[in-house]
Amino acid sequence: MIKIKGVKFAGIYCGIKKNEKKDLALALFDKPAISTGVFTKNRVKAPSVVITKKRINNPIKALIVVSGNACVCVKGDYEDAKSITNSLANYLNIEEKSIVHSATGVIGVKLPVEKVKNGIPELLKNLKDDYEDFAEAITTTDAFKKVEELTISINDGRINILGIAKGAGMIAPDLATMLVYIFTDAKIDKTTLDKALKEAVECSFNSISVDGDTSTNDMVLLFSTGMAKNKEITLKEGYNAFLGALKNVCISLAKKIIKDGEGATKLIEIIVKNAKSQRDAKKIAKTVANSPLVKTAFFGCDPNWGRIMAAIGRAGIPINKEKIDIDIQGKPVVRKGLEANNFNEATLKKELADEEIKLEIDLHSGNASTKFYTSDLTLDYVKLNSSYRT
Amino acid sequence: MIKIKGVKFAGIYCGIKKNEKKDLALALFDKPAISTGVFTKNRVKAPSVVITKKRINNPIKALIVVSGNACVCVKGDYEDAKSITNSLANYLNIEEKSIVHSATGVIGVKLPVEKVKNGIPELLKNLKDDYEDFAEAITTTDAFKKVEELTISINDGRINILGIAKGAGMIAPDLATMLVYIFTDAKIDKTTLDKALKEAVECSFNSISVDGDTSTNDMVLLFSTGMAKNKEITLKEGYNAFLGALKNVCISLAKKIIKDGEGATKLIEIIVKNAKSQRDAKKIAKTVANSPLVKTAFFGCDPNWGRIMAAIGRAGIPINKEKIDIDIQGKPVVRKGLEANNFNEATLKKELADEEIKLEIDLHSGNASTKFYTSDLTLDYVKLNSSYRT
Numbered sequence: 001m002i003k004i005k006g007v008k009f010a011g012i013y014c015g016i017k018k019n020e021k022k023d024l025a026l027a028l029f030d031k032p033a034i035s036t037g038v039f040t041k042n043r044v045k046a047p048s049v050v051i052t053k054k055r056i057n058n059p060i061k062a063l064i065v066v067s068g069n070a071c072v073c074v075k076g077d078y079e080d081a082k083s084i085t086n087s088l089a090n091y092l093n094i095e096e097k098s099i100v101h102s103a104t105g106v107i108g109v110k111l112p113v114e115k116v117k118n119g120i121p122e123l124l125k126n127l128k129d130d131y132e133d134f135a136e137a138i139t140t141t142d143a144f145k146k147v148e149e150l151t152i153s154i155n156d157g158r159i160n161i162l163g164i165a166k167g168a169g170m171i172a173p174d175l176a177t178m179l180v181y182i183f184t185d186a187k188i189d190k191t192t193l194d195k196a197l198k199e200a201v202e203c204s205f206n207s208i209s210v211d212g213d214t215s216t217n218d219m220v221l222l223f224s225t226g227m228a229k230n231k232e233i234t235l236k237e238g239y240n241a242f243l244g245a246l247k248n249v250c251i252s253l254a255k256k257i258i259k260d261g262e263g264a265t266k267l268i269e270i271i272v273k274n275a276k277s278q279r280d281a282k283k284i285a286k287t288v289a290n291s292p293l294v295k296t297a298f299f300g301c302d303p304n305w306g307r308i309m310a311a312i313g314r315a316g317i318p319i320n321k322e323k324i325d326i327d328i329q330g331k332p333v334v335r336k337g338l339e340a341n342n343f344n345e346a347t348l349k350k351e352l353a354d355e356e357i358k359l360e361i362d363l364h365s366g367n368a369s370t371k372f373y374t375s376d377l378t379l380d381y382v383k384l385n386s387s388y389r390t
Numbered sequence: 391m392i393k394i395k396g397v398k399f400a401g402i403y404c405g406i407k408k409n410e411k412k413d414l415a416l417a418l419f420d421k422p423a424i425s426t427g428v429f430t431k432n433r434v435k436a437p438s439v440v441i442t443k444k445r446i447n448n449p450i451k452a453l454i455v456v457s458g459n460a461c462v463c464v465k466g467d468y469e470d471a472k473s474i475t476n477s478l479a480n481y482l483n484i485e486e487k488s489i490v491h492s493a494t495g496v497i498g499v500k501l502p503v504e505k506v507k508n509g510i511p512e513l514l515k516n517l518k519d520d521y522e523d524f525a526e527a528i529t530t531t532d533a534f535k536k537v538e539e540l541t542i543s544i545n546d547g548r549i550n551i552l553g554i555a556k557g558a559g560m561i562a563p564d565l566a567t568m569l570v571y572i573f574t575d576a577k578i579d580k581t582t583l584d585k586a587l588k589e590a591v592e593c594s595f596n597s598i599s600v601d602g603d604t605s606t607n608d609m610v611l612l613f614s615t616g617m618a619k620n621k622e623i624t625l626k627e628g629y630n631a632f633l634g635a636l637k638n639v640c641i642s643l644a645k646k647i648i649k650d651g652e653g654a655t656k657l658i659e660i661i662v663k664n665a666k667s668q669r670d671a672k673k674i675a676k677t678v679a680n681s682p683l684v685k686t687a688f689f690g691c692d693p694n695w696g697r698i699m700a701a702i703g704r705a706g707i708p709i710n711k712e713k714i715d716i717d718i719q720g721k722p723v724v725r726k727g728l729e730a731n732n733f734n735e736a737t738l739k740k741e742l743a744d745e746e747i748k749l750e751i752d753l754h755s756g757n758a759s760t761k762f763y764t765s766d767l768t769l770d771y772v773k774l775n776s777s778y779r780t
Contacts, residue, residue, distance in 0.1 A: 044703030044711050073699055073711075075728050107696035108729055216700050292682070292767075293775055300776030306497035309463055310606050313434030321434050321463075338465050339498055377682075378776075382769050385683055386690030 006225030010126040011137030014119025016068035022137035025065040032059030033223040040218035046072035047081035052100040061098040069105040080113040087117040146256040155238040157230025159186035163249040167260040180220040188233040204250035210261035263380030276366035285372035287315035295377035301352035323364040394573040396615030400516040401527030404509030406458035412527035415455040422449030423613040430608035436462035437471035442490040451488040459495040470503040477507040536646040545628040547620025549576035553639040557650040570610040578623040594640035600651035653770030666756035675762035677705035685767035691742035713754040
């Protein structure tokens with residue numbers, strides 16, 4: 001287990017979740033961390049998103065996460081969320097604006113906010129270098145904890161990056177789904193940190209989809225304690241190395257989120273190659289990734305390329321059907337818009353039983369490429385989502 | 391059964407479908423019909439779409455429909471489709487450009503085009519006023535035939551409208567899904583016919599969704615034989631009455647298509663009220679209609695309004711959360727963005743067992759409203775779509 005110098009973690013049960021599962025998490029920084037974040041684009045935003053968005057560009061002293069209740073769409077939700085950071089500020093005797101906050105769980109249900117506030121003293125007593133309790137406490141219906149660690153030399157110093165995520169369950173938590181916290185001890189300036197997170201999120205958390213729905217509570221936060229011994233990373237020096245490392249952590253976490261998608265049995269990597277622009281490539285990849293017909297075909301191990309062609313065609317991007325090549329698991333399936341000569345349905349069906357599927361779409365019309373990750377659409381997805389509250 | 395003066399129908403088995411089910415249909419006009427059409431926006435278009443789009447603004451003598459094979463994404467598909475209309479033109483001794491053509495069924499599989507051409511003589515022998523064989527022959531996995539009849543007086547004459555549709559099975563037919571043919575004997579000019587179809591399609595076939603996928607073969611065609619005794623309908627005289635009648639037929643057919651959606655157990659009518667613009671209202675309705683989380687909740691009879699709020703929020707339209715009211719089955723569920731005071735989950739759960747669900751979303755931010763229809767997302771949808779080719 002790596003340690004990020006300058007940050008301590010805690011995770012306890014405060015009374016929100018059933019079965020006494022941990023439901024309150026804290027990350028506390030020795031000194032204010034340089035911080036940045038990206039947030040859900042949903043117009044219905046949870047108070048935690050509104051509060052954290054406003055504060056994340058300040059130096060941050062603490063992050064407090066509530067799980068089991070998204071604290072949104074309920075009378076007084078904003079006041080409740082605010083009273084949590086206010087209460088923590090009082091205990092720590094720090095300014096409230098240096099505290100950020102997330103919440104995840106069911107929406108439209110009143111948060112027992114007193115339980116949260118009463119849990120803070122115990123939370124503070126449990127602070128340690130070990131992040132396991134924190135990682136556990138931010139989950140809801142996640143089947144497993146999602147953590148990535150990475151150590152690398154940049155600008156003459158070893159730096160550490162730790163990523164902790166809560167996955168796209170979207171089920172008992174309803175819609176309050178993806179929360180990601182990344183901690184690094186790298187010395188890095190704020191502008192560089194901002195740019196790196198935006199770029200890394202684009203090819204990771206913004207390139208995955210379970211079902212196309214967008215939560216009210218999503219956020220990805222990046223904190224830097226600056227306690228490593230590297231020469232400060234700037235846009236001019238060390239940026240690409242840091243970005244590469246950060247992307248690595250983000251993509252690994254993003255894949256774990258997809259693997260733990262509700263009812264998912266497969267991780268499907270969609271590569272769109274040689275599009276006219278990055279935007280075109282991504283729009284096509286996303287349309288294929290969200291197509292219920294494509295996703296059910298993968299669940300059924302059916303190399304039904306007609307559905308893939310049709311999804312490409314309806315993405316709203318000008319394409320030349322006669323130029324399209326499609327490969328599945330490295331095997332040619334479509335060549336120049338027609339079934340490949342050596343396409344063998346029986347062989348491919350067997351390979352589609354794998355847990356990781358690679359789908360490559362070559363448009364042969366430009367130089368832009370993208371990768372996108374999705375899951376299959378399964379019977380369990382429908383079972384979980386149609387009955388979880390009953 | 392109404393009769394449309396000036397058109398005869400036939401439907402036979404020519405050898406495409408298994409089980410000797412009817413798979414070739416013809417509508418033949420005594421005199422060239424004034425015609426118009428709207429077509430799939432998918433960039434991967436079947437040859438039948440390409441051919442018919444080019445010809446539909448000519449006066450039309452015949453419509454020939456092949457079902458069981460979409461004739462698309464296969465080498466020589468265009469030549470095959472063209473040879474069908476060419477062959478029919480020879481038998482009838484008419485110009486090929488007065489013949490339109492649809493195909494529906496599996497994609498990427500070679501059409502046995504000789505069987506189709508050899509079937510034409512029998513097809514011609516079976517022509518009659520009765521449209522039953524035609525309606526049967528255009529279906530694929532439809533559970534029932536979809537027909538609407540309407541008679542009305544406009545401009546001093548009784549006119550008849552007959553609509554025949556093939557539904558959004560999207561299953562054995564893969565993606566070749568919605569075909570709609572509307573016949574009228576109304577005297578009407580071409581410009582008026584064009585405008586009426588566009589308007590009627592917008593609030594019917596463009597306001598439904600089973601799963602958000604768009605077929606390669608969709609089309610809606612409208613033919614007018616002009617043999618009724620009304621004074622000609624123009625934009626200035628009788629237009630609104632005709633449009634009203636046409637909308638009636640189109641909305642009824644659209645609802646039947648949704649009811650026969652794969653695995654569907656419920657027809658869900660989504661009304662978005664008081665949006666800033668028609669476009670906004672429709673975008674929100676469509677996002678809610680296509681949300682897998684909303685659709686699975688309806689399948690599970692779960693009045694999970696949080697998912698509806700989240701779908702509204704991610705539609706990309708500026709909204710004011712605090713103004714939103716939601717009603718389900720006429721019962722208040724959300725008021726001003728919060729759970730309604732008299733919301734009763736148990737009562738609503740029972741009402742959600744109905745086959746027809748009414749979901750009303752009031753944005754309180756303008757004067758535009760729209761209606762949209764969708765189905766629930768069920769276990770059978772996944773079963774049908776993951777295994778139909780196996």
